[in-house]
Each structure stands twice: as C-alpha cells, then as structure tokens.
Amino acid sequence: MNRQFRSFGVIMLMLLLLCVPGFLWRSQQRAHVQAAYRSQMAPVFLVPGSSATQNRFNDLVGELNRETPHQHSLLRVEVMTDGALKYSGSIRANDRQPIVVVGFENHHDGYETIQKQAKWFTTAFRALQQTYHFNHFSAMGHSNGGLVLTLFLENDLVKTQAHADRLMTIASPFNLEEQDQSVDTPLFKQLSNGRKRLPKALTVYSIAGSEGYSGDGIVPFDSVNRGKLIFQGQVKSFTQMTVTGANANHADLPENQQIVALIRQDLLA
C-alpha cells in the first residue's frame, strides 16, 4: 500500500515541478502573447503618388477583385491638411484583408510635401488602427506613395506597435527625379540614414517600369534602382523587378497587367 502511494506521490511531485516554470513565467505571459499575436485583419494600404487622389486605385481594386475567391472591401481615406479624415467606401465585417487607399488633400510633388504626407499617413493609420484593431498590415505605394510609406516605416511604425508584413513600391523614385547618378538628393540621404530603423521582418518588392533603357518616361531608372541601397540587408528580403512592354510608362503602371498579377501574387497572397 505504501509503495503504491509513494509512486503516486512521486508523479504528483514531478507534475508540480514541471508546473513551476509556468507559474514563474506567468507575469511575462501577456507581453509574450502580445508580441506573438497577429490580428485576423491585416489590411493592405495603397498610397497613390503626386497629383493623384484617393480614387486613384478604384480601377486597380476592381481588377484585383475580378478573379479572386475572396473579395477585398475598399475603404478610401482622404487626409486633409489639418489632419482631419474623410472616409468613403467601407470595410466589410469579417474581411481579413481589406484594401485601404490613403490619399492626401495636398497631393503636390516636392520634398517638403512628401514629409508632410508621411505624417498625415501616420495620422490615418493610427485612426484606422484604433477603429479596426489590426496589428499587422501590408502596403503598396505608387511613385511618391512608396516614399511616403518608406518614411512611415522608418520613423513612425514603432510608435504604432504594428508589424509590417510586405511592402511593394511601384516606380518609387528614391532619389526623386534626379537625372545625375552621382548626386544624392536630401530625401535619398534621409531614407538611407534611417534604413537601420526599417522592420527586420519586412518583405519588400520594388518594381520599376521601363519604356526605354533609362526610365519609365518620368522617373529615371537609377532613382528606382536606389531602393536597394535603402532596403537590401536591412529587411528580410528585397526583390527588384523591371516591367516593360505595353503600359510601362509611369502613370499606367498600376493598371499594367503584369503588375496587377504581381500585386495579386506577392502582396495579397
């Protein structure tokens, strides 16, 4: 009889011993769960380039929704110069990957404006985060939209405590429209200096359009190519692609069928 209770006691003691690490760890549990937690919703942000509004990607989203089993709902946000937000469209309940287009009332070109747009994007991002409780996302920026997103990732992402999964920049001029390859614009210097702050788990795709051999008609190929000097070695992976053929000029790129296929395959998959 004694022997049987001794074995029983030994096992109960072992069970208790194995529980000790769990008891000691419990105070750190919430932080641990929080760090590993990914919300079900992971929106895809689209940011248009200069001179384009929040309606810039209506056709693209229609195209993306045409051949997909899961329709992405579309919310358009316009950030006014005073930071106020104007919404149109909606996010469907239980849509795990809605598309959110963030446009700006001041959508002019220029170094100063891009800086402001990055801050306005942060304003919109935080407002949406509070409403929809997502903590990870992907993003695509066309032209200057890619610069806005890169600035956001370098400067403001940490404050939002969100995780960036994938970034796709389409014809984003990391050295602006500078034709001289030996000149570094202030924006490029800023992006390059902040590259260490880019999220390490980010997957980046940079797509260039090419009409001739030097660029897409507006942005020089070298300026897009400089993305590698910012992302390479800083993020999980960096892939650079060049699209040629029909619709390869700067403005047509978001509707280019090859790029639509790449967005579907690499950003939404």
Added chain:
Amino acid sequence: MAEQTSSFGRHLIGFEIQFRRNRQITAIYHALRLIFPVILVGTLADFINQTWLQRSGYYYQTLHVAKWAFQLKLLRQYLGLLSAGTLGLTAILVTFAVSFYLVAPATPLIVDRLMAGIIAIIALKSLNVNRQSVLGNHSVQWLSNNLGLSGILVGVLVGLLVGNGYRWLIDHQDPDHKRLEQTVGGIGLWLIVLNGLGFLWVSTQTVSLNAALLTLSQWPFQLPHTLGTLLGFGLLTGTCQWFGILGPIASVGGQSIEAAQNLAAVLDRSGWHVPHPVTLHTVVDVYATSGGPGMVLALLLAIFLVQHHARQRRVGWYCLIPTLGNFNAPLLMGLPVIFSPILFLPFILAPLLCITLSWACLVLHWVPAAAYPLANGTPGILQAYLGTGGSLAALGLSVVELLLSTAIYYPFVKWAGIAEEAVTHEPTIS
C-alpha cells in the same frame, strides 16, 4: 490470485479475456507491443522537439531556451528526422507486424511469416499513392503523410486482410507441389489482387482512406458550440483514438475563428471579456486533455494507484515523460488502450465528465474562459491556469477534474490488469 470484483467488473473482465483470445486481436496486441519501443523513442524525440526547441513549446517559452541553448536549428532538424523516421512509419510497422503475427501460428517457416508482412506493406503503400500521378500515367508518387500515428487503424485493417489471406493460402497449399513455385504463385496472386484493390480505391475516391476518416472525425467543427456538440466531439475523438486514429484532431480547436476572436478581445481591451466562452478550445482543449486526449494523465495516475500488474507499472514509468507533456501515443499503444474493451469505457467517460463539468462552470461564470494560446507540452493541470492568464479557479477545476478522472480510471485499470494476467496465467476471480 484472488480478487474482489463487482459483477459488472467480472463481466467486463470475462469479455476482455474472450476478446483478447481471439486470433485477430492477439495479433494486433502482439504488433502493438512489438513496435512500442519505436513509438516511445519517436515520441520522446517529438516531445523534446515540440516542447523544448520550438517557439510554441512550453519549456521553450517558460525557460527561455533560445537565450541559453546552442545549435537549436541543428537539434530541431535531428530530432525532426528521428521522430519522422519512427512515428512517421507507424502504419507500415503495424501492418507488417499484424500480418506477421497472424501467419506465425499457422506456419513454422520464417520465410512465410516475413513474406506475409512484406505483402501487407506493399498493399498499404498501394493505398497511399498520389492519385494524379497514377491516373495521369506519370511516375508514381508515394504519399507518406498518411503513414504516421493517424494511420494505425488502416495499418491494422490491411494487416488483418493480408494476414488472413496468407493463412488461407498456407492452409490450402498442396504438399505434392514444390514450395518455391507455390510461394511465387501465391505471392503473385496476392499482389495482383491487393494492388487491384488499391487501384480501385485510388481511381474511384478523391481522398485517401485516412483523409476520409479524418474528415469524418472533424465534422463537429462546423456545428455551433453547445454542450451536445462538445460531448459529441469528445465521444468521436475518443472513439477514433481508441480505434488507432491518433491524429491531430483535438488540437484544431485552438486555431478556430472563435479562439482568434477571444484572443483579440482579451488583448485589445482591458479586463477579461471573452465573446465566445464555450468553444472546443475553451472546454475540450483546456480541460479534457490532461496527458493528451482521453485524460491519459489520469490513466497514468490510476496505474500507479492500482499497482496490480507489474507490466502496467513498467509501461507507466516508460511513458511518464511524454504523458506529462500531453503526448499520449506511447501509453495508448504500450498498455494498450487501443482496442481494449475494458479501457474504452473510462477513456470515453473521463473526458465526457470533464467536458460537462467545465461547460457548467463556464456557463455559471465560476471560471473565466481560456483565451491565451496553449503552449505545446504545458502540464495538463496548468493548461487552464495559463490559458486564462492565471485564474486560480481554473487551476482548481483542472485539479478536481484530474482527480475525478483518476477515480473513473481506477477500477477499470484494476480490471484490465486482472484480465491481462488471466490471458497469460488464469487467475481466480471471485
């Protein structure tokens, strides 16, 4: 040895003895015992890999293994290979052994016994091929993901089919003919018939036999989470496991949409407000799987309380480490619980009691619902405590349920021990 046993117990023991003396069942039991060491080693490797070396492991998280361990990646790869090479081949080993042991009493020739096993393996593999590769006339691709622990039932069935067929051939051998010719003829005939059956299955069914059984066992996930469906799930999981489908059935609950919404609610807001308090995860995963599905930790405790049978105790000690980490395969196969009529009852009843009790406590708000994900290998009684972010009421409920389950297992383990001895020694049952 004289034993005081109730009439219900005597009936059960009598039935178990009769059942165990059946030729088919004897072969299955021998096969399970034969491969027990392989399963034990594979499970231990899997246990260390899952709980100590993977991010989702209990010890990995609580003991901060990543900070002090070295060569983690190498260890993961090595242990992954070890467990895949053992547990991943369970169905093949079972089918070989069942067929071998069925033929063994019918012939003194080792070559016949081995050949029966080999044919069974070929028959099993002909059921596990890539359908497209066969029908498309490409080079045939073999599937290996159905040959693990979840394939034990299919392995047993194929082993029985081939073993009995081979026995029939042996019984009908013509003593005047040369042995070699007969063997070649018999084996040829068998392979043609069995491959034909496999081909028939592959060409008419879009899923493998195992996938069909697993799909059947997962149907409650589409139903709302009421007490009835939870009990139905418990019954179905238990029955599947008892029949040797030891697959990842119960763990799916933690990945459901409800579980994700519960976690989001707890992390996004202060306080502990869970939108779906009654789900498979909050009830079955958290409270009814101490030691793995079937409350097997309670079975282990009952074995040491009974102390009736030395072999049971030895198996218990061997299976101690994996069972404490909720890896139940070695104990289910070593004792065995699989295909044992006596142990079927507590194996089903204990989880059903835990499900009912936990459901009642959750509905009455006596315990909070678990929302945090459970780390692999979390000791059974700690699952509810850590799942609820440290609720002592949940911990108390887990301990009570473990003790109640042990009480349920106790008489049945005792009777199983008596039956085990009776099969070998003929004891006196009073």
